[in-house]
Amino acid sequence: MxxxxxxxxxxxxxxxxxxxxxxxxxxxxxxxxxxxxxxxxxxxxxxxxxxxxxxxxxxxxxxxxxxxxxxxxxxxxxxxxxxxxxxxxxxxxxxxxxxxxxxxxxxxxxxxxxxxxxxxxxxxxxxxxxxxxxxxxxxxxxxxxxxxxxxxxxxxxxxxxxxxxxxxxxxxxxxxxxxxxxxxxxxxxxxxxxxxxxxxxxxxxxxxxxxxxxxxxxxxxxxxxxxxxxxxxxxxxxxxxxxxxxxxxxxxxxxxxxxxxxxxxxxxxxxxxxxxxxxxNMLTVNGQKMSKSLGNSFLPSELFTGSHKLLDKGYSPMTVRFFMLQSHYSSTLDFSNEALQAAEKGYKKLNASLRTIKALSSAGGETGDTEIDKALISLVDECYSNMSDDFNTAKTLAVLFEMSSRINDMKSGNLPLKSVSAGVFETFKSAYIDFMEKVLGLEEESVQDNNLLDGTIQVLISLRKKARADKNFALSDKIRDDLKAIGVQLKDGKDGEITYSVE
RNA sequence: GGUUCCGUGGCCGAGUGGCUAGGCAGAGCUCUGCAAAAGCUCCUACAGCGGUUCGAAUCCGCUCGGAACCUCCA
Structure with missing residues (x-):
């Protein structure tokens, strides 16, 4: 079939x-x-x-x-x-x-x-x-x-x-x-x-x-x-x-x-x-159709750099893509600074989980917890049925947010990987990745591709780990705060592992 | 003037006769050296007025407000 x-x-x-x-x-x-x-x-x-x-x-x-x-x-x-x-x-x-x-x-x-x-x-x-x-x-x-x-x-x-x-x-x-x-x-x-x-x-x-x-x-x-x-x-x-x-x-x-x-x-x-x-349907600005002749149109470049007068800052292409996918194609969508800011945070969340799930692998139980298995499978099922319902990307994204929470649970241990059967884990993992990247086209935005930058941040992360182990909190906080100031957010895991994301 | 569509919580935005949308913002808690992140909990709306129905945000009517198309336009 x-x-x-x-x-x-x-x-x-x-x-x-x-x-x-x-x-x-x-x-x-x-x-x-x-x-x-x-x-x-x-x-x-x-x-x-x-x-x-x-x-x-x-x-x-x-x-x-x-x-x-x-x-x-x-x-x-x-x-x-x-x-x-x-x-x-x-x-x-x-x-x-x-x-x-x-x-x-x-x-x-x-x-x-x-x-x-x-x-x-x-x-x-x-x-x-x-x-x-x-x-x-x-x-x-x-x-x-x-x-x-x-x-x-x-x-x-x-x-x-x-x-x-x-x-x-x-x-x-x-x-x-x-x-x-x-x-x-x-x-x-x-x-x-x-x-x-x-x-x-x-x-x-x-x-x-x-x-x-x-x-x-x-x-x-x-x-x-x-x-x-x-x-x-x-x-x-x-x-x-x-x-x-x-x-x-x-x-x-x-x-x-x-x-x-x-x-x-x-x-x-x-x-x-x-x-x-x-x-x-049309993209609108303050309720009016965006069009060249009305003079309310945005060029993509103005959006990325934030140079348009209606914008406080720039937004990445994937943020904009996510923003547009949050509404159904047949509805008008109103374009505003506030809506984009909300989209930026929402997208970052999904993106962070995307990175997380890629790094996770099954703890491999043949017999997982049936209730948990069922719940995870039903989320996967909903992704398909929502998309098959007239390409409802908004509903699909709602499910992906739910999946994102489960991924974070897996990472933190709230949802022990042992309790998920291997087959279900793989189905769940590939569905999240596929719906994000293949179906919705929300490719991971990261500096992980940039070896030099990633390597540099890893050096700083290990310095911060060392400082924390030595209880030199003044130094460890400085590393965290200074990186934050240039847009790199460190995240301390429970197990002492540190990950990061870029603003 | 004609045709069509829309009006959802602080904001954005799904849904559409009975079942939690979701995101952002806000409040509280847990975790944490402190934060951040994350998790949990709370905030429960459907323009107004009538009607149909056991039951309507969802159907019907009217009123108000907004939009698109009728001309190049994605």
Whole structure:
């Protein structure tokens, strides 16, 4: 029996709004697509939250034994700047402002994005396709939609005919976002650039490039560039098939982006593209969505160094990761100094136990105390069932805190290792390590890797031991206090052993 | 204006018809040369008002407050 059979996964599907049992299209294999960043600027913390969410999803799917193909794109062209008449491209605009080639912009911010992913321990996807690398496919599907009568070209631009699609597909435009097409009509504001379109709800598949537009490709309709939504349809179906298992992205992409993806793909391929939609919620600051345009966004570097004006101090990447995992991905999460401080302490606690359990080994009784064995096993079980319950990292962390206490008990002797059977101990130990490191990605942060520093501290520790044995408390306290002052916390064990942690 | 969501103890944040969330902060105790760490104990909330129910923080209605989307946005 595989882990995914033992702990069947449920996912809140945005399409139905309900928690559903997850059954992949092909047993044992999962195809997942996530909308990646538009690389025209530094990624901020809000962006990072979304990628962290799907990092957790892909990690857990793999941990359960699924073989996962995870596709996350890089949008390096195509997002239209507001509703400007020219349909100005964000990357092209930025390039002009900075007097750079568009691809220089793309390169710079892609690298930044990758660096941010790395420091947060967000694993790379299986495939990371770019929009500019799939122009041909985007032209092809646009042509196909024209052939099927679901798109039309006007003056070198091509638009998707939403009304026609809706009429020919069971009024299904809006199934994801819960909008209905009449309301969209009435509520839409006057966009003065829309006279080309037959209907204000139509959206661009291909845009004609204005003479000054620098990112442009030849097409059957003249020189231009692809619309925003079409790239994701092309790249997801190319690598995952016309119907695939999971599509993820930020809540703010639900409409219109994902709604349009469904319409295009269904129109072109005759079947719905996605079986489970997952939307991660926003990171907020004082209750408001963190976004570049609102000016309340944090850069990861500002967070690590504490240079942002709202922060009292810097926080490590793992502290931030822990902080985000403490809430469910579908809830908004409010970002504040106080919350981060609490997270820092909580994370340190889990991290300390991680180090402790790694150093512990079973005292090896065949017959342990059955009650204790049962309690430990049930904690392990809860880790799985909580994660399988719609990736509930918050509940899983609560269990890990419980496990952390038991680990400390083992260390102090409150819970004698002899009373735990060998098999149970190993299961418990590897579960704690795996859920921390593999599933939640909370890698140990320590200086233990740094031999020179660790060795130096060990020398000081042995000096303190000697001083204490000699009852030279003035010296032993000085060693402890001076180390504390530079951020190294010594911890005296009952047995006289001394361990340390770094602030 | 339309659509949707949320309002949990000092703070953050899970949960969701009857069963302890958890973390941080605070109080007490144990351990300790003194501390720290750790362990134990305490602090028991669900915006307001009605209703449904044997029973509601959880379902329904209203009121108040906040947010997201409807336009580029993770």
């Amino acid at each position: 595989t882990l995914y059979e033992k702990y069947p996964l449920t996912i809140t599907n945005s399409l139905s709004g309900k928690k559903e049992r997850f059954e992949p299209l092909t047993p044992g294999f999962v195809g997942m697509y996530v909308c990646g960043p538009t690389v025209y600027n530094f990624v901020h913390l809000g962006n990072a939250r979304t990628f962290l969410t799907f990092d957790t999803v892909s990690r857990y799917l793999r941990f359960l034994g699924y073989r996962v193909r995870y596709v996350r794109n890089i949008t390096d062209v195509g997002h239209l700047e507001s509703d400007a008449d020219e349909g100005e491209d964000k990357i092209a605009k930025k390039a002009r402002l900075e007097q750079l080639e568009p691809m220089e912009i793309v390169k710079r911010y892609t690298e930044d994005f990758h660096n941010v992913m790395r420091v947060f321990n967000i694993l790379p996807p299986s495939i990371e396709p770019t929009a500019t690398g799939h122009i041909v496919e985007q032209i092809r599907i646009t042509q196909e939609l024209i052939n099927k009568g679901l798109a039309y070209d006007v003056n070198g631009s091509v638009y998707f005919d939403v009304k026609k699609y809706n009429a020919t597909h069971n009024n299904s435009y809006g199934i994801l976002s819960g909008r209905n097409i009449e309301e969209l009509m009435e509520s839409g504001r006057d966009l003065d650039s829309q006279e080309e379109k037959r209907d204000r709800r139509d959206f661009a598949l291909w845009k004609k490039a204005a003479p000054q537009h620098i990112m442009r490709w030849p097409s059957p309709w003249g020189e231009g560039f692809p619309g925003w939504h079409i790239e994701c349809t092309v790249m997801s179906t190319k690598y995952l098939g016309e119907t695939f298992d999971i599509h993820g992205g930020g809540m703010d992409l639900k409409f219109p982006h994902h709604e349009c993806e469904i319409a295009q793909a269904t129109g072109a391929n005759g079947k719905p593209p996605v079986r489970y939609w997952i939307h991660s």
